[in-house]
Amino acid sequence: xxxxxxxxxxxxxxxxxxxxxxxxxxxxxxxxxxxxxxxxxxxxxxxxxxxxxxxxxxxxxxxxxxxxxxxxxxxxxxxxxxxxxxxxxxxxxxxxxxxxxxxxxxxxxxxx
Amino acid sequence: xxxxxxxxxxxxxxxxxxxxxxxxxxxxxxxxxxxxxxxxxxxxxxxxxxxxxxxxxxxxxxxxxxxxxxxxxxxxxxxxxxxxxxxxxxxxxxxxxxxxxxxxxxxxxxx
Numbered sequence: 001x002x003x004x005x006x007x008x009x010x011x012x013x014x015x016x017x018x019x020x021x022x023x024x025x026x027x028x029x030x031x032x033x034x035x036x037x038x039x040x041x042x043x044x045x046x047x048x049x050x051x052x053x054x055x056x057x058x059x060x061x062x063x064x065x066x067x068x069x070x071x072x073x074x075x076x077x078x079x080x081x082x083x084x085x086x087x088x089x090x091x092x093x094x095x096x097x098x099x100x101x102x103x104x105x106x107x108x109x110x111x112x
Numbered sequence: 113x114x115x116x117x118x119x120x121x122x123x124x125x126x127x128x129x130x131x132x133x134x135x136x137x138x139x140x141x142x143x144x145x146x147x148x149x150x151x152x153x154x155x156x157x158x159x160x161x162x163x164x165x166x167x168x169x170x171x172x173x174x175x176x177x178x179x180x181x182x183x184x185x186x187x188x189x190x191x192x193x194x195x196x197x198x199x200x201x202x203x204x205x206x207x208x209x210x211x212x213x214x215x216x217x218x219x220x221x222x223x
Contacts, residue, residue: 002154002156004154033210033211035213037152039152041215041216042200042213042214042215042216043155043200043213044213045210045211045212045213048210056208056210058210088152090154090155092155099142099143099145099160099204100145100157100160101157101211102157103147103154103155103156103157104154105153105154106152106153106154108152
């Protein structure tokens, strides 16, 4: 157990809808990174938040957005869902004194 | 885009045998990390090796890094059925300072 939690575990949406995924970071960690993992692929970096500010973004369109709160928990929002957004969404937290990222169990999103 | 490529894509061995997975990457790195993932769940961090290190050990794991060849290998000795999982290398690239994952190796260990 890493201490990183994600909710919900599973989610089914239809094309065009919007979704919010949540992540609680490990105690003492101020950085949260989000990844998208399609079936059979490695995780792809979406973006990272450090102390409530976006700190880097991967090759994802603007309809993928995020927030980090003062307690360092985070949200990933995806608007106008597309079928290809179906994936496992992982968040990972890390602290200023470590390069290691600690992953949550993920949210499985299915878009129909 | 994926920075790293793991080889082989899939590996099947018997319990007690050693498993070796390789990772190649494209750009200069600060460090390289190996993660394990069981059945599409969260990733578990295994080991981190910095760019100025050549070899690192952790229990039954041995990682090597060759920055001149931009490659790394993960050796799992005396494998167990519980080692069955997907293994990913991830590079912390100097330019981006973000983790970029490879495509993964699916390891199956038969009892």
